[in-house]
Amino acid sequence: MSSTFDQVATIIAETCDIPRDTITPDSHAIDDLGIDSLDFLDIAFAIDKAFGIKLPLEKWTQEVNDGKATTEQYFVLKNLCTRIDELVAAKSAGAGAGT
């Protein structure tokens, strides 16, 4: 089973036509990989589908715009993958509740 990072890196490579070997856990999706907001929507769609979650892009963007978070917290890939793992875990916990 591939890691979250491997899956996300593959999604980014395929969605944005970026060489897979240039994508590292420390890559910043915007600053290093040059992914713009529209391309990131495609990536978010693919991540949502692959992991069965809903990336809260609007909330993240608002936090960055309000100065409550930095883009690094959400768009450096290792941090993005941590968020994805948290969302997957929260979804699993929610699905298990009451069963």
Added chain:
Amino acid sequence: MHLDYFQLIDRILDLNMDEKTIAVEAQVPKESTIFEGHFPGYPIMPGVLLIETMAQASGWLVLSLLKFERMPFLAAVKEAKMRGFVRPGEVLTVEAKLVHEGSGYAITDARIKVGSKLRCNSTIMLTHVPFPDPALRGHMDAVAKRIGFPQQALLP
């Protein structure tokens, strides 16, 4: 279709909030200056206008699902296929189905039929934001009334 005003949807035929689908009707004008250039002696509806028609149908679906609280805007068109010509005067049935509801965006599969024949289809991505201007919200309310938007669909 009101081509001059880029309002391409004439009437909502069906809106299913549970299934997240919409069907609308749009009649291509019998005459338009567009057909004088596209093409002389062989008038057909431009593909970009068919794509816009699918986007507008998708927009009404998303606007409905968002309870008219946010305005959808076209962001991306994927895999658009023009499968047959659409001629002046033809009545189009435009169908759209929500396939993904993301954070600040939505994706639909849309298609246009004339009778039972599929003429084009596409996947449409729309972003949505709070209404940027009250005038736009008022305009959408007015258009909703004109095209027979089923207000009961917004009831809880």
